[in-house]
Amino acid sequence: MVRAILTDPGAQELAEFLNEHLRSPGALVQVVGEFEVFYRGRAASVAEAGDFLLLVKPDGSVQVHSHRSVKPVNWQPQTDDLRVVFEDGIAVLLAERFTPAELLRVGFLAPALAVVLELREGGDFLLFGSEAEMQRALAANPEVIEPGLCLVHMELPTDVGGIDLLARDAHGRLVVVELKRGRASHEAVHQLNRYVESVRRVAGEAVRGVLAAPSVTAPALNRLGELGLEFREVSALPSSEAVEPAQPGLFA
Amino acid sequence: MVRAILTDPGAQELAEFLNEHLRSPGALVQVVGEFEVFYRGRAASVAEAGDFLLLVKPDGSVQVHSHRSVKPVNWQPQTDDLRVVFEDGIAVLLAERFTPAELLRVGFLAPALAVVLELREGGDFLLFGSEAEMQRALAANPEVIEPGLCLVHMELPTDVGGIDLLARDAHGRLVVVELKRGRASHEAVHQLNRYVESVRRVAGEAVRGVLAAPSVTAPALNRLGELGLEFREVSALPSSEAVEPAQPGLFA
DNA sequence: GTTTCGATATCGGTT
DNA sequence: AACCGATGTCGAAAC
Numbered sequence: 001m002v003r004a005i006l007t008d009p010g011a012q013e014l015a016e017f018l019n020e021h022l023r024s025p026g027a028l029v030q031v032v033g034e035f036e037v038f039y040r041g042r043a044a045s046v047a048e049a050g051d052f053l054l055l056v057k058p059d060g061s062v063q064v065h066s067h068r069s070v071k072p073v074n075w076q077p078q079t080d081d082l083r084v085v086f087e088d089g090i091a092v093l094l095a096e097r098f099t100p101a102e103l104l105r106v107g108f109l110a111p112a113l114a115v116v117l118e119l120r121e122g123g124d125f126l127l128f129g130s131e132a133e134m135q136r137a138l139a140a141n142p143e144v145i146e147p148g149l150c151l152v153h154m155e156l157p158t159d160v161g162g163i164d165l166l167a168r169d170a171h172g173r174l175v176v177v178e179l180k181r182g183r184a185s186h187e188a189v190h191q192l193n194r195y196v197e198s199v200r201r202v203a204g205e206a207v208r209g210v211l212a213a214p215s216v217t218a219p220a221l222n223r224l225g226e227l228g229l230e231f232r233e234v235s236a237l238p239s240s241e242a243v244e245p246a247q248p249g250l251f252a
Numbered sequence: 253m254v255r256a257i258l259t260d261p262g263a264q265e266l267a268e269f270l271n272e273h274l275r276s277p278g279a280l281v282q283v284v285g286e287f288e289v290f291y292r293g294r295a296a297s298v299a300e301a302g303d304f305l306l307l308v309k310p311d312g313s314v315q316v317h318s319h320r321s322v323k324p325v326n327w328q329p330q331t332d333d334l335r336v337v338f339e340d341g342i343a344v345l346l347a348e349r350f351t352p353a354e355l356l357r358v359g360f361l362a363p364a365l366a367v368v369l370e371l372r373e374g375g376d377f378l379l380f381g382s383e384a385e386m387q388r389a390l391a392a393n394p395e396v397i398e399p400g401l402c403l404v405h406m407e408l409p410t411d412v413g414g415i416d417l418l419a420r421d422a423h424g425r426l427v428v429v430e431l432k433r434g435r436a437s438h439e440a441v442h443q444l445n446r447y448v449e450s451v452r453r454v455a456g457e458a459v460r461g462v463l464a465a466p467s468v469t470a471p472a473l474n475r476l477g478e479l480g481l482e483f484r485e486v487s488a489l490p491s492s493e494a495v496e497p498a499q500p501g502l503f504a
Numbered sequence: 505g506t507t508t509c510g511a512t513a514t515c516g517g518t519t
Numbered sequence: 520a521a522c523c524g525a526t527g528t529c530g531a532a533a534c
Contacts, residue, residue, distance in 0.1 A: 001285065055305075061321060068313070070314075072322070124300050130527090162524085186412070187508095187509095217508090321515080382512095409533095470522090507533085519522080
């Protein structure tokens with residue numbers, strides 16, 4: 001699991017260490033110390049000298065973390081080219097991506113620690129309560145949205161995007177359903193409205209629009225009313241039983 | 253910078269180590285090993301036994317990384333409560349947030365390494381090419397969008413959101429400008445269309461709509477045409493000079 | 505506290 | 520490769 005640890009390396013020593021381990025398959029390389037970070041690509045940024053933690057994963061992704069926040073200060077998803085150069089007496093990591101063209105440059109001003117890890121691929125990762133899961137559940141039980149509702153289509157493409165659920169109500173009217181796994185905002189309302197207008201144009205009949213979500217913001221609810229659309233409360237996690245572990249108290 | 257390193261700790265030993273250092277101010281705590289991770293809150297997830305890297309920053313944010321991807325497998329922004337318990341012979345980290353109610357549970361099945369770091373707050377972080385910067389630049393020089401354009405408002409609130417720039421063209425017609433720092437998609441077109449329709453309702457006069465971005469997707473450009481709106485190519489990073497470091501070749 | 509919006513969004517699926 | 524939409528989006532600013 002821990003392949004190598006190097007404390008208080010010199011610049012040359014760090015460069016050699018990184019050159020060796022960044023090439024080896026499966027290696028997650030970490031460096032801690034005082035860095036200077038430059039980025040240039042979709043935007044450009046400069047992080048002046050400060051203490052950072054660098055992670056380079058085996059897939060070539062790079063992230064530079066500061067003392068706060070989940071989000072790294074600088075990063076690079078899966079790089080196409082990774083190399084370490086020795087410049088003006090300091091080791092420098094160059095992480096490059098081709099599409100989009102981006103370059104991240106980390107200058108190791110004062111490295112304090114370098115660690116090489118091997119994280120074997122683990123077991124499954126299961127997520128409950130995604131919009132996709134909600135969609136499957138409601139497609140199987142449309143009456144949860146409204147009694148008498150009958151599914152016509154799922155992910156029906158229109159000229160303005162895919163409709164989550166298309167159904168007919170008890171009176172045979174077409175119903176466009178837009179799902180949100182979390183609190184629905186006015187964006188969801190506009191999305192629904194576009195779908196409803198598109199279906200009206202094509203079908204040439206009365207079409208209802210329903211926003212199905214666990215909750216909705218006040219402005220979104222107002223806009224829904226103005227546009228003649230409806231809201232239905234639907235929870236994303238159908239029953240807590242489903243995700244509760246075998247023995248109780250694991251989440252206590 | 254490096255406060256403590258513990259290799260191959262026992263469960264009890266790790267629990268004590270974490271209890272000591274998670275409380276100390278400014279400590280960034282890291283654990284590497286085989287974990288099991290549960291999450292329950294806005295959604296729910298289970299990561300079966302596997303190798304992970306845990307980071308707990310001084311601000312209480314928690315992230316669990318696997319061997320791939322910039323994004324952690326599980327995380328928790330700034331937690332309200334962090335504690336380590338000893339359960340069934342293993343050390344367990346409980347990271348809780350109150351709003352929204354969320355709990356992350358990391359079971360250290362086989363810890364291999366624990367490190368405590370102190371990352372002092374660093375120098376400034378400068379970002380170039382944000383939409384806000386683009387907005388300021390175009391507000392100061394509206395003729396870059398179109399000769400004769402004259403700024404009327406910036407971030408003008410409407411009933412459907414804030415208009416980036418409102419201007420008048422050489423003929424005195426109102427022009428709604430929507431900015432995007434990256435390639436504009438059909439979402440940006442619909443956003444612009446909502447603003448234009450809102451201004452038309454209020455102003456009761458002819459209103460043009462301009463999408464200003466470095467590029468636009470083909471479907472978005474089609475939709476723009478259908479809606480009678482316009483596209484103007486504007487780059488987010490005005491000149492490469494501005495972000496180029498003093499001595500050339502730093503980004504080479 | 506709520507809502508909104510930008511982001512170097514990232515990431516995955518589909519065309 | 521481009522496009523599209525979800526995300527436990529995160530994070531900051533405006534209200």
